[in-house]
Amino acid sequence: MSVQSLEIRRSSASVWGSPSGMRSVPTVAKYIDTSTCIGCKACEVACQEWNDLPPLSTQQVGTYQTMPTLDAGFWNLIRFDEREVEGGLMWLMRKDQCMHCAEPGCLEACPAPGAIVQYANGIVDVNQDNCIGCGYCETGCPFDVPKFHAKTGKMAKCTLCVDRSSVGLEPACVKACPTGCLHFGTKEDMVALGSLRVDQLKKGGFTTAALYDPQGVGGTSVVTVLAHADHPEWYGLPRDPHVPLGVRFWKNILRPVGLLAIAGAFVAAVGHYFNFGAKQVQGSADSETNLPQV
Amino acid sequence: MSAVPIRDRALDDAVTVARDREDVAVGNEIVRHRLSSRLIHWSVALSFFVSVLTGMPIWTPLFRWMADLFGGLSVCRFIHPWAGIVFTVISTVQFFHWLGDMKLEPNEKDWLGPRAWKYLKYQGDDSEVGKYNGGQKLFFFAVSLGALGLLVSGVVMWYPLSFSQLVRELSILLHDVTFILFSAAIIWHIYLGTAAEPGTFGSMVRGTVTKAWARLHHPRWYREVTGQK
Numbered sequence: 001m002s003v004q005s006l007e008i009r010r011s012s013a014s015v016w017g018s019p020s021g022m023r024s025v026p027t028v029a030k031y032i033d034t035s036t037c038i039g040c041k042a043c044e045v046a047c048q049e050w051n052d053l054p055p056l057s058t059q060q061v062g063t064y065q066t067m068p069t070l071d072a073g074f075w076n077l078i079r080f081d082e083r084e085v086e087g088g089l090m091w092l093m094r095k096d097q098c099m100h101c102a103e104p105g106c107l108e109a110c111p112a113p114g115a116i117v118q119y120a121n122g123i124v125d126v127n128q129d130n131c132i133g134c135g136y137c138e139t140g141c142p143f144d145v146p147k148f149h150a151k152t153g154k155m156a157k158c159t160l161c162v163d164r165s166s167v168g169l170e171p172a173c174v175k176a177c178p179t180g181c182l183h184f185g186t187k188e189d190m191v192a193l194g195s196l197r198v199d200q201l202k203k204g205g206f207t208t209a210a211l212y213d214p215q216g217v218g219g220t221s222v223v224t225v226l227a228h229a230d231h232p233e234w235y236g237l238p239r240d241p242h243v244p245l246g247v248r249f250w251k252n253i254l255r256p257v258g259l260l261a262i263a264g265a266f267v268a269a270v271g272h273y274f275n276f277g278a279k280q281v282q283g284s285a286d287s288e289t290n291l292p293q294v
Numbered sequence: 295m296s297a298v299p300i301r302d303r304a305l306d307d308a309v310t311v312a313r314d315r316e317d318v319a320v321g322n323e324i325v326r327h328r329l330s331s332r333l334i335h336w337s338v339a340l341s342f343f344v345s346v347l348t349g350m351p352i353w354t355p356l357f358r359w360m361a362d363l364f365g366g367l368s369v370c371r372f373i374h375p376w377a378g379i380v381f382t383v384i385s386t387v388q389f390f391h392w393l394g395d396m397k398l399e400p401n402e403k404d405w406l407g408p409r410a411w412k413y414l415k416y417q418g419d420d421s422e423v424g425k426y427n428g429g430q431k432l433f434f435f436a437v438s439l440g441a442l443g444l445l446v447s448g449v450v451m452w453y454p455l456s457f458s459q460l461v462r463e464l465s466i467l468l469h470d471v472t473f474i475l476f477s478a479a480i481i482w483h484i485y486l487g488t489a490a491e492p493g494t495f496g497s498m499v500r501g502t503v504t505k506a507w508a509r510l511h512h513p514r515w516y517r518e519v520t521g522q523k
Contacts, residue, residue, distance in 0.1 A: 246463025285505035
């Protein structure tokens with residue numbers, strides 16, 4: 001669902017890259033403060049409602065969590081976890097959705113031209129018309145976000161409400177949040193807001209608080225305040241996410257080398273023909289000229 | 295009565311014989327590949343090329359145009375795994391069909407190295423080459439192994455969510471490496487079977503080669519079949 005008013009900075013399976021830079025737009029970001037989230041799930045409902053996603057059956061996973069993981073028809077999931085920290089019980093909730101990486105692994109892995117795009121404002125979006133449902137994006141994503149819809153056979157995930165944000169509205173989840181733990185704005189502003197909140201948390205005794213904006217994927221357009229940032233895995237976040245090494249090696253090394261190798265085999269065959277010519281039969285079967293050379 | 299072209303009876307006999315027998319001399323020809331061998335070979339070739347033409351546009355957008363031969367990339371994505379299944383099934387049939395002829399003789403291991411270069415320079419001593427030379431046998435085992443690698447990695451890529459991240463990444467790499475080597479090998483297979491060695495292609499079409507061809511390329515086989523020197 002590409003948006004006309006947004007320039008595309010990067011497009012999957014693009015040969016020449018995407019020309020952009022005519023417009024000047026700031027990178028946007030969503031701010032999530034896990035320390036003020038109360039787990040009400042208003043964001044889950046707002047997401048379903050705005051995106052016209054029909055309700056899915058909840059699954060009991062032993063916590064208040066709606067279902068085990070994100071789903072192609074469920075793009076916003078509050079993860080629940082309990083941890084004992086210094087004798088006390090911490091109830092950890094984190095809003096999980098696409099992180100909108102600056103260097104998206106899904107986009108890098110995707111073989112379908114234009115199926116995954118990154119707009120100039122940093123939003124990573126899926127163009128279902130072009131998606132072929134191969135699943136490479138699932139292998140490319142370090143956050144386990146892209147999911148396949150059984151009915152359409154196509155990938156679907158959070159769009160950061162690109163249809164809202166491109167006309168100056170905040171995403172539906174942010175609009176619905178009752179505690180103010182969600183904000184939307186420029187990445188710069190959201191990082192500044194996060195730093196303020198991290199300072200507050202540190203003063204309040206959460207010495208390991210930090211803003212989760214992993215640089216391994218170039219930073220993300222979802223910045224998350226974690227009170228226990230020394231244990232991102234408690235929140236279901238990878239410690240140091242990268243585009244998987246196998247995917248990078250495949251696209252950036254193996255593929256060009258492979259192309260050269262195949263072209264090389266062809267050129268070598270042509271070269272052989274010009275150099276040595278054909279191995280011709282000379283005369284008849286019993287002629288001495290038709291003996292194999294020794 | 296219109297003129298009926300007079301056809302060489304011996305040639306027609308060879309074609310008839312080639313339906314179900316090979317390694318027999320008929321007139322000036324020797325049957326090299328009976329009909330079943332040829333059908334298997336061309337079935338493998340057809341399913342291979344359908345797999346290649348539907349797989350390469352998914353591999354890189356440089357070959358996106360190939361997808362239009364089938365009606366788009368989504369169609370390719372649908373056809374490719376099934377073409378791959380057909381390819382591996384027929385490759386398996388081919389493997390057992392030819393296995394008996396492909397037993398490597400001790401001295402044929404040289405074909406992995408300098409022997410192959412000599413052969414390509416037309417300088418090798420071919421006098422003891424039987425129905426298949428060492429290079430052909432190695433090619434046979436390489437593509438059979440390649441078909442297995444493509445199948446195993448392809449199944450993982452077909453159902454990625456049933457496998458772990460590591461297995462998925464390794465499969466993508468294995469599928470790519472195998473495909474690259476396979477394609478390079480097939481280019482040379484086609485070249486050697488057509489332009490480089492005239493008379494060879496006919497063995498996969500008519501099923502026969504000329505005696506002169508057999509004596510040049512596969513002298514020991516020629517002696518075995520004809521009893522001549």
